[in-house]
Amino acid sequence: MNVDATVDFANGWTGLGAIVRNSRREVILAGTWRCSFPDDVEFSEALAIFKGLKMARAVGLHLLVIESNSKNVIDLILGKIKSYKKVSWLVSEIQDMAVAGITYLNLFLESVMLLLTC
Numbered sequence: 378m379n380v381d382a383t384v385d386f387a388n389g390w391t392g393l394g395a396i397v398r399n400s401r402r403e404v405i406l407a408g409t410w411r412c413s414f415p416d417d418v419e420f421s422e423a424l425a426i427f428k429g430l431k432m433a434r435a436v437g438l439h440l441l442v443i444e445s446n447s448k449n450v451i452d453l454i455l456g457k458i459k460s461y462k463k464v465s466w467l468v469s470e471i472q473d474m475a476v477a478g479i480t481y482l483n484l485f486l487e488s489v490m491l492l493l494t495c
Contacts, residue, residue: 378396378442379396379443379445380395380396380425380429381422382424382447384414384418385414389413390412390413390414391411391412391413391414393411393425394407394409395407395408395409395428395433397433408429415463417462417463419449420462420464422445422447423447423453423454423468423471425445426445426450427470429443430471434474450464450468453465454468454472
């Protein structure tokens with residue numbers, strides 16, 4: 378699942394997106410969301426992951442490689458760094474969705490593999 382967030386600072390909103398492809402690179406699921414900007418770009422990036430995971434879990438997908446261009450958010454999920462900002466509770470929710478732990482994959486983008494709970 379590839380996720381991303383964009384921020385419109387002038388109008389105070391953030392756009393979130395997630396796309397899931399199968400092993401043949403065919404799109405099997407996609408979603409976009411627009412919300413008011415939470416004053417933290419990392420929170421927006423983590424929110425894209427969270428919403429994408431919820432979407433994937435809702436249709437029965439359980440093993441995902443998540444690709445994000447936000448190294449800090451991936452490092453937060455992996456527990457490599459800590460944050461005392463609002464993003465920390467959202468990262469905790471993402472970690473709780475992983476039933477078998479989280480494995481770091483060194484691909485072209487910062488990535489994390491999650492096995493989701495049912």
